[in-house]
Amino acid sequence: MSKQHQRTRSDHASEIAEDYVEAIADFIADKDVCRSGDLVRHFNVTHATVNNTIARLERDGFVTTAPYQPIALTARGRRLATACRKRHETVEAFLLKIGVSPATAVIDSEGIEHHVSRETLDAMKRILSDGWPDEVAGGSRRGDGLH
Amino acid sequence: MSKQHQRTRSDHASEIAEDYVEAIADFIADKDVCRSGDLVRHFNVTHATVNNTIARLERDGFVTTAPYQPIALTARGRRLATACRKRHETVEAFLLKIGVSPATAVIDSEGIEHHVSRETLDAMKRILSDGWPDEVAGGSRRGDGLH
DNA sequence: TTCGAATGTTAGCCGAAGCTAAGAAGGATG
DNA sequence: CATCCTTCTTAGCTTCGGCTAACATTCGAA
Ligand SMILES: [Mn+2]
Ligand SMILES: [Mn+2]
Ligand SMILES: [Mn+2]
Ligand SMILES: [Mn+2]
Numbered sequence: 501m502s503k504q505h506q507r508t509r510s511d512h513a514s515e516i517a518e519d520y521v522e523a524i525a526d527f528i529a530d531k532d533v534c535r536s537g538d539l540v541r542h543f544n545v546t547h548a549t550v551n552n553t554i555a556r557l558e559r560d561g562f563v564t565t566a567p568y569q570p571i572a573l574t575a576r577g578r579r580l581a582t583a584c585r586k587r588h589e590t591v592e593a594f595l596l597k598i599g600v601s602p603a604t605a606v607i608d609s610e611g612i613e614h615h616v617s618r619e620t621l622d623a624m625k626r627i628l629s630d631g632w633p634d635e636v637a638g639g640s641r642r643g644d645g646l647h
Numbered sequence: 648m649s650k651q652h653q654r655t656r657s658d659h660a661s662e663i664a665e666d667y668v669e670a671i672a673d674f675i676a677d678k679d680v681c682r683s684g685d686l687v688r689h690f691n692v693t694h695a696t697v698n699n700t701i702a703r704l705e706r707d708g709f710v711t712t713a714p715y716q717p718i719a720l721t722a723r724g725r726r727l728a729t730a731c732r733k734r735h736e737t738v739e740a741f742l743l744k745i746g747v748s749p750a751t752a753v754i755d756s757e758g759i760e761h762h763v764s765r766e767t768l769d770a771m772k773r774i775l776s777d778g779w780p781d782e783v784a785g786g787s788r789r790g791d792g793l794h
Numbered sequence: 795t796t797c798g799a800a801t802g803t804t805a806g807c808c809g810a811a812g813c814t815a816a817g818a819a820g821g822a823t824g
Numbered sequence: 825c826a827t828c829c830t831t832c833t834t835a836g837c838t839t840c841g842g843c844t845a846a847c848a849t850t851c852g853a854a
Contacts (some may be wrong), residue, residue, distance in 0.1 A: 512810095513810085516810085516811075529820085544812065545811085545812070545813090546812080546814080548812085548813070548814080548815095549811065549812055549813075550811085552811070553810090553811075553812095556810080556811095567819085568819065568820070
């Protein structure tokens with residue numbers, strides 16, 4: 501019992517870090533630098549909150565900062581950002597694939613992404629690239645064989 | 648921007664309440680009463696933590712308690728529990744449907760359930776009951792009006 | 795009936811993630 | 825240069841959800 505809940509709790513601990521490095525990487529890709537004000541607007545939280553969060557990220561080795569300078573990602577931060585962006589994109593694309601509207605897919609994927617294990621992510625990717633799995637006996641039988 | 652993040656933050660605020668009322672309802676269904684020790688074992692946290700959490704649930708009108716007595720759900724608590732259990736079951740069943748192993752489905756659904764909107768839940772239910780959407784050239788649109 | 799184990803409560807601590815309010819640093823414009 | 829506005833930092837507060845340690849209550853055995 502309760503392996504689930506421990507996983508959910510630990511997912512939440514890394515969730516903020518994941519969203520921040522992803523956003524920082526996006527700003528850097530987009531306009532070459534990321535300032536804390538960019539994150540204030542992006543996450544819709546206060547300057548003080550961004551400052552505290554960035555301090556934790558620096559403590560944990562994901563970013564480097566200097567007073568009044570842009571925020572830079574460490575190699576570790578870049579690795580995490582890339583992995584998170586891919587995972588996020590997969591989850592969002594999968595929601596669209598099952599018929600969810602674009603607006604809802606954007607919102608739901610933002611929360612869901614952090615709780616998707618490697619195995620579930622692979623299942624989603626497989627469906628996105630190979631199509632729906634074959635229905636096993638007892639199912640409602642609709643798509644017939646392949647394509 | 649950031650509508651997503653506000654939703655994710657507010658999902659987290661209700662997440663613990665949802666898991667607790669669901670567990671309490673399960674214990675009551677199973678053995679007629681729920682004692683705080685049941686929750687200690689179920690969530691694998693300490694007595695003190697369960698006590699604090701239950702106090703918040705009572706403050707918010709989901710449960711009633713009396714010293715050394717079992718924990719009882721209010722009507723509001725029962726409503727929430729029922730809705731959460733259904734949603735949880737749907738998410739777990741859907742993960743199985745896309746080919747995730749039972750053990751992983753149990754773990755991932757515990758976190759994912761809290762971030763699944765009504766619309767996404769409906770999409771999952773539709774697939775569980777009607778089978779995969781028709782594949783149509785160019786995308787995943789499922790033509791045909793409803794039903 | 796007393797006593798010890800199991801169960802429940804309380805007090806006090808911590809870190810994460812939010813906030814407000816105050817002030818410092820820097821840059822554009824006169 | 826001085827000024828003013830934007831940007832950034834710092835201090836101090838809150839709630840939540842964890843924890844440990846100490847204490848209280850209940851209840852079944854001896
Ligand atoms: Mn996210
Ligand atoms: Mn979550
Ligand atoms: Mn649940
Ligand atoms: Mn859950």
